[in-house]
Amino acid sequence: xxxxxxxxxxxxxxxxxxxxxxxxxxxxxxxxxxxxxxxxxxxxxxxxxxxxxxxxxxxxxxxxxxxxxxxxxxxxxxxxxxxxxxxxxxxxxxxxxxxxxxxxxxxxxxxxxxxxxxxxxxxxxxxxxxxxxxxxxxxxxxxxxxxxxxxxxxxxxxxxxxxxxxxxxxxxxxxxxxxxxxxxxxxxxxxxx
Numbered sequence: 351x352x353x354x355x356x357x358x359x360x361x362x363x364x365x366x367x368x369x370x371x372x373x374x375x376x377x378x379x380x381x382x383x384x385x386x387x388x389x390x391x392x393x394x395x396x397x398x399x400x401x402x403x404x405x406x407x408x409x410x411x412x413x414x415x416x417x418x419x420x421x422x423x424x425x426x427x428x429x430x431x432x433x434x435x436x437x438x439x440x441x442x443x444x445x446x447x448x449x450x451x452x453x454x455x456x457x458x459x460x461x462x463x464x465x466x467x468x469x470x471x472x473x474x475x476x477x478x479x480x481x482x483x484x485x486x487x488x489x490x491x492x493x494x495x496x497x498x499x500x501x502x503x504x505x506x507x508x509x510x511x512x513x514x515x516x517x518x519x520x521x522x523x524x525x526x527x528x529x530x531x532x533x534x535x536x537x538x539x540x541x542x543x
Contacts, residue, residue: 392473392509396463399508403464407431415465422480423469423538428461429530430454439529442522443492446531451486454531455501462502462536463509470540479506479516481537487530488522495520502534 396403406415409426417424430438430453438454440446446454467473484499486492499520506514516536526533 390474390511390513392476395509395511396473401460401463401509403460403467404433406461406465406468416469418469418540421477421540421542423466423540425462425465425536425538427483427485427533427535428458428465429526429528429533430457431461432457437528438531440531441487441489441492441529442494442498442531443489448494448497451498451531452501455484455499455534456505458532458534459502459505462534463505466538473509475540476510476513476538477541478513478539479510479536480539482506482516482518483535484518484520485523485526485533486520487526487532490524492522495522498532499534502532 407428409415413426415426415428432438438446438450438457440450442448442451463473466476470476482499482502484495484502486495486498488495499518503514503516503518506516508514523533
């Protein structure tokens with residue numbers, strides 16, 4: 351009985367060492383990913399990319415474009431409303447190609463940046479893009495949702511650099527409002543005021 355007790359204590363001890371080492375590695379990984387260059391300037395990056403942000407569209411129901419709580423901003427879902435006032439519509443897998451879906455996600459990213467800038471006044475206040483939820487209007491057999499939402503994610507990294515890398519979900523939907531190709535929402539951390 352004494353040997354079994356000693357064995358169990360040894361197992362628990364080794365397990366706790368393994369868990370603390372794993373946690374230490376995860377913390378180091380987070381610290382490395384938060385190392386930011388001194389030339390961080392999303393506003394200048396938008397100029398280099400020749401992207402002009404517009405006045406964000408007003409919500410079409412009883413909600414707001416963004417809610418700030420503490421150092422987080424939660425952005426409502428936006429779609430691919432183009433400068434000409436028309437949405438990119440259709441289902442991925444039947445009406446649209448992955449490339450067209452990627453472009454729809456990129457247009458949506460620009461729309462979200464417009465909301466973010468209107469909320470903050472200056473995108474340089476963004477500390478980190480935290481989380482993105484990308485919803486793809488897709489036919490049942492379509493499975494390349496991440497390739498579509500990459501249009502959004504890639505632009506976030508082009509604008510914010512390392513701070514633009516985020517956690518993400520890219521999922522398929524049977525339909526989206528107005529048959530838009532994508533709808534994407536985002537959570538952003540901002541610098542303390």
